[in-house]
Amino acid sequence: MSNDPELADDWEYTLQVPSDPMAPCIARRTLRTIFQEHGFAELADTAELLTSELVTNSYRHTDGPASVRVRREGERVRVTVWDTNPKLPGLSRVALPDDEAEQGRGLGLVMKCADSWGGFALRNQPQGLVGKLIWFELGAGRVAPPPVGP
Numbered sequence: 001m002s003n004d005p006e007l008a009d010d011w012e013y014t015l016q017v018p019s020d021p022m023a024p025c026i027a028r029r030t031l032r033t034i035f036q037e038h039g040f041a042e043l044a045d046t047a048e049l050l051t052s053e054l055v056t057n058s059y060r061h062t063d064g065p066a067s068v069r070v071r072r073e074g075e076r077v078r079v080t081v082w083d084t085n086p087k088l089p090g091l092s093r094v095a096l097p098d099d100e101a102e103q104g105r106g107l108g109l110v111m112k113c114a115d116s117w118g119g120f121a122l123r124n125q126p127q128g129l130v131g132k133l134i135w136f137e138l139g140a141g142r143v144a145p146p147p148v149g150p
Contacts, residue, residue: 011038012071017055019065027055027068031079034070040077043138046113051079053106054134058083064131076115076139084131086121107134115140 015030017023028048035044051068058066064084071078089107110117114136121132 010072012069015068015070017058017066017068019059019063021059023059023066024052024055028052030068031070035077038072040139043077047077047079047138050110050113050136050138051081053109054079054081054136057081057089057106057134058085061085062131073137076137078135078137080133080135082122082131082133086123086130086132088119088121088132110134110136114138 013030013034015027017027028051031047031051032044035041035047040047055066055068058081062083062085066081066083069078069080069082071080115138117134117136119132119134122129124130
């Protein structure tokens with residue numbers, strides 16, 4: 001919960017990113033700002049890392065744009081990354097590669113660091129939207145900062 005009385009408790013942001021090598025950097029910085037400004041600063045490092053991994057996967061494995069949606073759901077924050085490739089990675093078989101691996105660690109990090117996560121393919125949607133969504137949540141067991149006194 002934000003300590004700023006002007007900010008709403010419920011919020012949602014969407015960032016559209018092109019298929020560009022700068023997309024993970026832009027997404028990281030945007031997520032950090034959102035988490036810090038809305039009173040979730042203690043989760044900003046993890047959110048930044050996991051979002052960067054998912055946006056990097058989108059850039060590497062699709063030719064189209066992607067989007068990042070960040071939404072507060074109670075005391076949790078859900079981050080969802082959409083891209084144009086409907087092929088899901090083997091979500092049930094995700095494992096952390098060895099420490100020396102330079103690639104293939106993204107979903108393993110999400111699995112290890114997120115409170116919950118998942119994904120699903122989008123096919124034949126009425127709006128014509130195709131691709132996939134991979135999401136994660138942070139904030140379970142989070143201790144809210146004390147309210148600011150008058």
